[in-house]
Amino acid sequence: MAEHWDVVIAGGAIMGSSTAYFLTHELGADARILVVEKDPTYSRSATTLSAASIRQQFSTPENIRLSRFGIEMIRGLKPEFGADADIGFHEKGYLTLASPAGVPVLTANHAVQTAEGADIELIAPDELARRYPWMALDGVALAAYGRTGEGWFDAHMWLDLLRKAARRRGATYAHAAVTGIARDGNRITGVTLSDGREITCDTFVDAAGPAAGDVAALAGITLPVEPRKRFVYVVHCREAVPGLPMLIDGTVVASGVYVRPEGQFHICGVSPSDEEDRRCADDDFEVDYSLYEEVIWPALATRIPAFESLKLIRAWAGHYDFNTFDHNAIIGRHPEVTNFVFCNGFSGHGIQQGPAAGRAVAELIAHGGYRSLDLSVFDWGRLPAGRKVVELNVI
Numbered sequence: 001m002a003e004h005w006d007v008v009i010a011g012g013a014i015m016g017s018s019t020a021y022f023l024t025h026e027l028g029a030d031a032r033i034l035v036v037e038k039d040p041t042y043s044r045s046a047t048t049l050s051a052a053s054i055r056q057q058f059s060t061p062e063n064i065r066l067s068r069f070g071i072e073m074i075r076g077l078k079p080e081f082g083a084d085a086d087i088g089f090h091e092k093g094y095l096t097l098a099s100p101a102g103v104p105v106l107t108a109n110h111a112v113q114t115a116e117g118a119d120i121e122l123i124a125p126d127e128l129a130r131r132y133p134w135m136a137l138d139g140v141a142l143a144a145y146g147r148t149g150e151g152w153f154d155a156h157m158w159l160d161l162l163r164k165a166a167r168r169r170g171a172t173y174a175h176a177a178v179t180g181i182a183r184d185g186n187r188i189t190g191v192t193l194s195d196g197r198e199i200t201c202d203t204f205v206d207a208a209g210p211a212a213g214d215v216a217a218l219a220g221i222t223l224p225v226e227p228r229k230r231f232v233y234v235v236h237c238r239e240a241v242p243g244l245p246m247l248i249d250g251t252v253v254a255s256g257v258y259v260r261p262e263g264q265f266h267i268c269g270v271s272p273s274d275e276e277d278r279r280c281a282d283d284d285f286e287v288d289y290s291l292y293e294e295v296i297w298p299a300l301a302t303r304i305p306a307f308e309s310l311k312l313i314r315a316w317a318g319h320y321d322f323n324t325f326d327h328n329a330i331i332g333r334h335p336e337v338t339n340f341v342f343c344n345g346f347s348g349h350g351i352q353q354g355p356a357a358g359r360a361v362a363e364l365i366a367h368g369g370y371r372s373l374d375l376s377v378f379d380w381g382r383l384p385a386g387r388k389v390v391e392l393n394v395i
């Protein structure tokens, strides 16, 4: 007889493990939850290759709410997780710079953020000059800074914490790939694994990150999520840059280069323009060093003259779980194949939104609807309806 599970989750990184963790709460420890992960080292997962940063500076209330739960989770870790709770969180804020043309957007975003309770302040250039004397302010008309609730952490520790907690509470992890999904009309009946196992399930969750579109296709479902390459460069600066937060140089207009401290080094990167951005092969992790030399370094050295002497230490490539429709999450049940649940397409802001997304998916499965946070704006149904979630702060 086929092995049966209440819920099978494809992918065990931040989305899969958050979902499993919250499911054990919502369904109870007796629930049979199987997380199928093809690479238990997670060495190519977006989660572990990310910049591991969290912000409240979004333009849509739902994205702010998703990330605010991430912060609540990080702050509230101590009681439940004991010694594992320290995930190296540096609450040092994001500083987003805007040119004169970007001021209306930055100001409008700030109004949405503060209405959601985010602790973001607007800073004029004279105050920026006082606080950050090492920064050149040419072309900067205004900035937004997250006084609290923003910063960065250790991605491996974050994942490890949720994975261990999900396991401790009864979820099972299998080392295999989901290679087939069986459907009987509008119901998913089970999955085939790369080790040859055929298993049945009541509910299937797609948490396969950049491969989520391919996994959905196994069930004959269209999901516009694909891998898009992004690079992270680790650099060393001889001079100190005291109090450097996560600096976003003009997301709302100009270059969009980011840089933040990482131990004794800094990490930096930039997203390509829409025209240059395209799907990459699943196994393409080759770094483009010319992007650092030609775009990132010049932009950083212009903004922070001490960075003129930056030394590149190393770099890596990771894959965004990119939603080509509107660059935002797709969460919830498929409207017809209702036991197929999405937790996908976070497009660069997923590691911080994993806990809220996992909790939402768990509530949906356990109770048939959202209880903590209404995330219906991220329904798959918006795709055929052509209804985009417009988020202006995609980094």
Ligand SMILES: Cc1cc2nc3c(=O)[nH]c(=O)nc-3n(C[C@H](O)[C@H](O)[C@H](O)COP(=O)(O)OP(=O)(O)OC[C@H]3O[C@@H](n4cnc5c(N)ncnc54)[C@H](O)[C@@H]3O)c2cc1C
Pocket: 010, 011, 012, 013, 014, 015, 016, 036, 037, 038, 039, 042, 044, 045, 046, 047, 048, 049, 050, 051, 052, 053, 054, 176, 177, 178, 179, 207, 208, 209, 210, 211, 215, 230, 231, 232, 317, 318, 319, 320, 321, 343, 344, 346, 347, 348, 349, 350, 351, 352, 353
């Ligand atoms: C360079 C970079 C920087 C980023 N910076 C940030 C940031 O600062 N802040 C932020 O919030 N987000 C950031 N992100 C985005 C964030 O990392 C992702 O949105 C998030 O980690 C997605 O999590 P996931 O669990 O869906 O995907 P993943 O972490 O990719 O996990 C998916 C898992 O599914 C497994 N899998 C795939 N196919 C199958 C299959 N068929 N069967 C079984 N298992 C399968 C994979 O092995 C993988 O472990 C960044 C991403 C990148 C690449």
